[in-house]
Amino acid sequence: MEILDQISDFIQQGNMDEVARLTNSTIEQNISPQDIIDKGLVSGMGIIGEKFKNNEVFVPEMLIAARAMNKALEILEPEMINADIKSAGTLVIGSVEGDLHDIGKNLVGIMFKGAGFKIIDLGVDVSADRFIKTAKENTADFIGLSALLTTTMTNMEDTIKGLKAENLSIKVLVGGAPLTEKFAREIEADGYAPDAASAVGVARSLLTS
Amino acid sequence: MNGKERIMTALEIREADRVPLYIHGINEEPIIGIGRHLTDGLPEPKKFYQMNDQEKMKLLDTLFLIHDEFDVDGITSFEIAHEKELDEKHVTDDWNVMYTRSPHGLPVATGHPLKNAEDLKTYTPPEPKAEHLLLLNLARDRFKDNKACFWLMRGAYVLSWRLVGMENLMLKMFDDPEFVHQVANMTMEFNLKQLELLVQAGLDVLVIEDDIADKNSTIISPLQFQEFVNPYNRKLVDRAHDLGLKVVRHSDGNLWPILDLLIETGYDGLNPLEPQADMGMKKVKEYCGDKLCLLGNIDCVNLLPYGTEEEVDLAVKKTIEDGGKGGGLIICSSNSLHPGVKPENCIAMFEATRKYGQYELR
Numbered sequence: 001m002e003i004l005d006q007i008s009d010f011i012q013q014g015n016m017d018e019v020a021r022l023t024n025s026t027i028e029q030n031i032s033p034q035d036i037i038d039k040g041l042v043s044g045m046g047i048i049g050e051k052f053k054n055n056e057v058f059v060p061e062m063l064i065a066a067r068a069m070n071k072a073l074e075i076l077e078p079e080m081i082n083a084d085i086k087s088a089g090t091l092v093i094g095s096v097e098g099d100l101h102d103i104g105k106n107l108v109g110i111m112f113k114g115a116g117f118k119i120i121d122l123g124v125d126v127s128a129d130r131f132i133k134t135a136k137e138n139t140a141d142f143i144g145l146s147a148l149l150t151t152t153m154t155n156m157e158d159t160i161k162g163l164k165a166e167n168l169s170i171k172v173l174v175g176g177a178p179l180t181e182k183f184a185r186e187i188e189a190d191g192y193a194p195d196a197a198s199a200v201g202v203a204r205s206l207l208t209s
Numbered sequence: 210m211n212g213k214e215r216i217m218t219a220l221e222i223r224e225a226d227r228v229p230l231y232i233h234g235i236n237e238e239p240i241i242g243i244g245r246h247l248t249d250g251l252p253e254p255k256k257f258y259q260m261n262d263q264e265k266m267k268l269l270d271t272l273f274l275i276h277d278e279f280d281v282d283g284i285t286s287f288e289i290a291h292e293k294e295l296d297e298k299h300v301t302d303d304w305n306v307m308y309t310r311s312p313h314g315l316p317v318a319t320g321h322p323l324k325n326a327e328d329l330k331t332y333t334p335p336e337p338k339a340e341h342l343l344l345l346n347l348a349r350d351r352f353k354d355n356k357a358c359f360w361l362m363r364g365a366y367v368l369s370w371r372l373v374g375m376e377n378l379m380l381k382m383f384d385d386p387e388f389v390h391q392v393a394n395m396t397m398e399f400n401l402k403q404l405e406l407l408v409q410a411g412l413d414v415l416v417i418e419d420d421i422a423d424k425n426s427t428i429i430s431p432l433q434f435q436e437f438v439n440p441y442n443r444k445l446v447d448r449a450h451d452l453g454l455k456v457v458r459h460s461d462g463n464l465w466p467i468l469d470l471l472i473e474t475g476y477d478g479l480n481p482l483e484p485q486a487d488m489g490m491k492k493v494k495e496y497c498g499d500k501l502c503l504l505g506n507i508d509c510v511n512l513l514p515y516g517t518e519e520e521v522d523l524a525v526k527k528t529i530e531d532g533g534k535g536g537g538l539i540i541c542s543s544n545s546l547h548p549g550v551k552p553e554n555c556i557a558m559f560e561a562t563r564k565y566g567q568y569e570l571r
Contacts, residue, residue, distance in 0.1 A: 014383065055425065055426040055466070057430070058426065058427060058428065058429050058430040058433070059379060059428050059429065060379035060380070060382055060383070060429055060430070060433060061430070063376055063379050063380055064380065064383055067380070098311065098312060098313050099311075099313070100309050100317040100319065101317065103375055103376070103428075104423070106376070149313050149314060149547070149549075150509075150510055150514055150547065150549040151313040151314070151547065151548050151549040152313050177423060177424055177485075177510075178510045178511075180511070195425055
């Protein structure tokens with residue numbers, strides 16, 4: 001559908017005003033919110049996310065794309081409630097205890113939201129208890145743990161141990177500058193992504209496995 | 210040769226008597242950990258602001274002692290006493306940026322005074338002050354001309370995002386580019402004035418510290434970097450050269466997308482060359498080792514925290530093999546010596562530089 005392709009294009013350009021105008025048009029044309037999300041927003045965010053992964057666009061372009069997507073979601077919210085739209089999954093995300101850095105974590109949140117997930121962002125310096133409590137309360141599928149520092153990444157293990165102690169099957173994804181796949185395996189994380197753009201793919205493969 | 214001569218020779222991309230050694234940044238914990246191999250009476254590891262005056266003096270003296278005992282050829286200084294404590298966890302600097310203290314390293318900017326162009330109308334930037342250069346004065350007094358004095362000056366990007374907020378700054382590059390230019394220009398004016406004070410205080414090497422990349426690429430696009438950041442840093446480079454200083458560019462991360470531009474800007478050196486960010490010594494040396502002195506590359510993410518002393522020794526040997534030929538190499542860790550590094554591995558890095566760094570007698 002041409003209008004959904006246009007929404008996808010304007011998402012990629014970060015043109016919030018055009019995305020808003022066209023999203024309102026789709027509602028007037030009675031196009032289903034699920035189609036608008038899948039073929040407009042998720043499509044646009046998927047394409048720009050891939051370009052980000054290939055270093056063709058950079059963080060500022062991702063931020064304006066996300067801003068345009070958020071505007072569309074805001075307009076669509078009543079329609080989504082009426083149509084009982086389900087998210088692709090729920091992710092509780094945050095920077096681990098002691099870590100005050102957030103740009104990487106925010107990008108991962110953008111990628112997941114752009115893929116149709118529900119995001120609960122707990123911010124920075126988040127304790128293991130708070131991750132687990134929030135994930136339980138929201139029946140989350142995933143907890144995403146971020147760390148920028150060599151000295152804070154060791155706190156990731158606390159959340160994983162806490163989940164095991166409570167016999168919870170919520171999957172844990174880890175990422176951040178100092179992390180390696182080896183470290184992620186050692187702390188028994190379910191998934192590791194080397195960059196924000198790869199994280200959604202890792203989560204999807206865990207959902208289907 | 211003394212340390213200063215060694216560093217200046219390397220920055221001119223010539224061979225000194227041996228490969229010089231430099232500490233770009235070091236936290237309290239490694240100063241104390243390494244210092245315990247040299248002196249008694251050090252406090253338990255804690256942050257500088259938690260120390261009493263006697264402990265602070267001891268820490269500073271130990272930092273200088275480490276430079277003396279391990280033949281570190283350059284000493285780093287930076288602004289101090291420009292911050293005010295708000296409460297136990299928060300400080301503000303003289304730009305009115307708020308920082309949250311972290312037990313894991315440097316404070317992180319979390320409160321930003323300039324949200325938009327309207328805020329700028331009523332904002333007065335600080336004036337650089339000679340008393341904030343105390344650390345440089347102390348280092349110069351202690352080492353005279355025997356070691357090169359480095360100064361860490363935050364560049365246009367870091368100062369701008371601290372003032373505006375990182376994500377807000379990026380959005381403003383699209384929404385209000387003039388505002389982004391005005392903020393960057395304001396930071397540059399401050400830095401140019403501070404530069405005059407630094408020269409009077411006897412500085413040798415200016416380090417423009419302006420992190421712009423993560424391990425995959427630059428954070429902003431090369432075009433945005435070219436428009437909003439580099440012109441302002443270039444003026445610092447030019448003025449520093451006019452004043453007879455050498456200039457090193459520091460940025461974490463993968464700098465390949467802007468490396469040609471950095472070379473063209475006229476920097477004398479590049480730091481800290483993170484191996485995890487595709488900035489391995491061999492590759493960078495082959496590409497631009499005849500144009501830029503390379504400072505860094507000894508991995509502080511995995512090797513210095515978790516490796517063995519033998520592995521550190523080998524890494525230094527390899528880095529000298531890959532980067533030492535013809536000069537233009539200064540051994541340094543791939544970023545600060547942070548609270549997670551093993552003191553013994555730092556010592557192994559210092560000793561291996563002496564062991565493998567000798568150029569042939571001339």
